[in-house]
Amino acid sequence: MRNIKLILAYDGTDFHGWQRQQDSRTVQGVLEDALERLTGARPTTMASGRTDAGVHALGQVVQFMTTSAHSLETMIRALNAHLPRDVRVMDAAEVPQSFHPTLDAVSKRYRYVIDNARIGDPFCLRYAWYVGRPLDAERMAAGALHLIGRHDFHSFETNWPNRMSSVRTVLDTKVVRTSRLVSIEVEADGFLYNMVRAIAGTLVMVGSGSREPEWVGDVLRARDRSAAGPTAPPHGLFLLWARYE
Amino acid sequence: MRNIKLILAYDGTDFHGWQRQQDSRTVQGVLEDALERLTGARPTTMASGRTDAGVHALGQVVQFMTTSAHSLETMIRALNAHLPRDVRVMDAAEVPQSFHPTLDAVSKRYRYVIDNARIGDPFCLRYAWYVGRPLDAERMAAGALHLIGRHDFHSFETNWPNRMSSVRTVLDTKVVRTSRLVSIEVEADGFLYNMVRAIAGTLVMVGSGSREPEWVGDVLRARDRSAAGPTAPPHGLFLLWARYE
Numbered sequence: 001m002r003n004i005k006l007i008l009a010y011d012g013t014d015f016h017g018w019q020r021q022q023d024s025r026t027v028q029g030v031l032e033d034a035l036e037r038l039t040g041a042r043p044t045t046m047a048s049g050r051t052d053a054g055v056h057a058l059g060q061v062v063q064f065m066t067t068s069a070h071s072l073e074t075m076i077r078a079l080n081a082h083l084p085r086d087v088r089v090m091d092a093a094e095v096p097q098s099f100h101p102t103l104d105a106v107s108k109r110y111r112y113v114i115d116n117a118r119i120g121d122p123f124c125l126r127y128a129w130y131v132g133r134p135l136d137a138e139r140m141a142a143g144a145l146h147l148i149g150r151h152d153f154h155s156f157e158t159n160w161p162n163r164m165s166s167v168r169t170v171l172d173t174k175v176v177r178t179s180r181l182v183s184i185e186v187e188a189d190g191f192l193y194n195m196v197r198a199i200a201g202t203l204v205m206v207g208s209g210s211r212e213p214e215w216v217g218d219v220l221r222a223r224d225r226s227a228a229g230p231t232a233p234p235h236g237l238f239l240l241w242a243r244y245e
Numbered sequence: 246m247r248n249i250k251l252i253l254a255y256d257g258t259d260f261h262g263w264q265r266q267q268d269s270r271t272v273q274g275v276l277e278d279a280l281e282r283l284t285g286a287r288p289t290t291m292a293s294g295r296t297d298a299g300v301h302a303l304g305q306v307v308q309f310m311t312t313s314a315h316s317l318e319t320m321i322r323a324l325n326a327h328l329p330r331d332v333r334v335m336d337a338a339e340v341p342q343s344f345h346p347t348l349d350a351v352s353k354r355y356r357y358v359i360d361n362a363r364i365g366d367p368f369c370l371r372y373a374w375y376v377g378r379p380l381d382a383e384r385m386a387a388g389a390l391h392l393i394g395r396h397d398f399h400s401f402e403t404n405w406p407n408r409m410s411s412v413r414t415v416l417d418t419k420v421v422r423t424s425r426l427v428s429i430e431v432e433a434d435g436f437l438y439n440m441v442r443a444i445a446g447t448l449v450m451v452g453s454g455s456r457e458p459e460w461v462g463d464v465l466r467a468r469d470r471s472a473a474g475p476t477a478p479p480h481g482l483f484l485l486w487a488r489y490e
Contacts, residue, residue: 011367056368076364085375086367119321122256122331123301123372130330 001065003099004075006031007091008060013126013235014086018050018060027051027087031062034082038075039068048101048108048242049191054234056127059090059241063101101242107171109187109240112200112232117180128181129200129236135207137177143206143213144173144184146220147199154223156199157192158231166192166223175203182207185240194231202229246310248344249320251276252336253305258371258480259331263295263305272296272332276307279327283320284313293346293353293487294436299479301372304335304486308346346487352416354432354485357445357477362425373426374445374481380452382422387458388451389418389429391465392444399468401444402437403476411437411468420448427452430485439476447474 016024028045036042043064051057072092079089115121115128116135147170154166172187186196205211219228261269273290281287288309296302317337324334360366360373361380392415399411417432431441450456464473
């Protein structure tokens with residue numbers, strides 16, 4: 001058996017998220033269909049993390065086992081021929097049998113994109129959250145710095161029944177404005193359910209001036225979801241990459 | 246009566262083009278609906294040019310007459326509140342009674358966008374034509390220069406029953422590569438049906454090396470649609486602006 005790692009990019013708009021479901025179009029579903037057509041067997045795939053409906057990926061990491069003898073180049077080409085065009089296999093590599101895309105991820109990085117101008121950009125509807133009131137990206141960057149480090153991020157998670165611990169380590173944050181777009185990036189050793197979207201909703205309150213940057217630290221210490229801002233919509237969120245040792 | 250000029254941006258993907266149709270969603274249709282809600286009367290709108298299904302606009306110019314006393318600022322805000330989010334009114338101005346958006350246009354400029362890389366970008370599906378074989382933008386730019394000037398562009402039009410003359414003046418062309426995207430821009434005093442798309446299909450044959458740049462001049466002189474390349478798909482095409490005296 002060969003253990004294969006794929007790098008996937010997808011536009012999440014027309015998918016009901018990553019995870020396979022009986023009657024819905026999901027990224028895992030169309031990928032396993034394509035793998036079955038290529039290899040003749042239907043492998044089970046695992047991802048670095050499940051993305052929700054509407055969430056995009058530039059560098060999702062996916063693993064599967066196969067007895068197929070195809071070269072990696074052939075796999076990339078054939079999978080892209082079988083896949084719908086809103087999912088692309090960008091790269092493939094053979095990895096040790098022990099490789100696990102979720103457990104072995106040392107860190108992951110997400111980007112949340114906000115379309116911030118007086119009039120919304122009709123070309124950003126699927127890829128950015130439209131916020132009309134002016135945002136100060138420097139204030140948002142200052143607020144985000146309070147998240148760096150090992151903390152209990154309970155204030156930034158939507159409750160999830162089987163959660164073990166809400167302690168995570170945020171390794172880096174970045175908030176920048178590029179013309180009309182404000183991008184929030186968060187890198188962490190792991191993410192809670194809806195964590196980046198709750199962070200985005202919270203930072204928008206700082207950027208619009210209704211809260212001070214220091215308030216983000218207060219929210220964190222409150223360990224209470226109601227202390228933070230709203231959960232930003234899914235379509236502004238992009239999984240950028242997952243890093244492994 | 247006031248004569249109003251609007252600047253419109255729209256994502257053409259989910260529209261059956263500009264022109265009002267009985268049972269299809271069109272840009273003119275949703276705009277006239279919004280104007281009716283704002284002014285209480287349904288005006289007839291005219292555009293600098295009709296865009297086809299799937300074609301986008303960054304600066305479409307639209308004109309209508311109204312007795313409404315609303316300020317221009319209020320019009321922009323209220324129309325954007327009534328319009329679906331894939332159409333935005335970017336600006337509004339009051340113009341002389343004689344202003345005609347089609348006849349008075351001195352020139353218009355279009356951009357055609359090609360996604361040119363080994364693997365297609367899933368985020369460009371609605372906004373660029375995917376061409377996998379490598380394109381040389383400099384060869385395409387050299388080919389496009391043959392179009393500049395006053396010529397019979399019959400080789401680059403899809404026949405249109407009520408056409409009067411296929412002589413037009415191309416004022417400027419530009420072909421540039423920005424990372425994976427190749428953009429073709431054409432400015433002219435007027436455009437024939439599918440002209441930019443036929444030019445794009447022709448220049449791709451030059452960019453891929455199957456024809457020489459000089460061949461574009463031969464195609465022009467042939468005055469025969471079958472001499473040129475194929476008509477590129479609509480979704481890579483953007484109306485950038487229309488210029489008036």
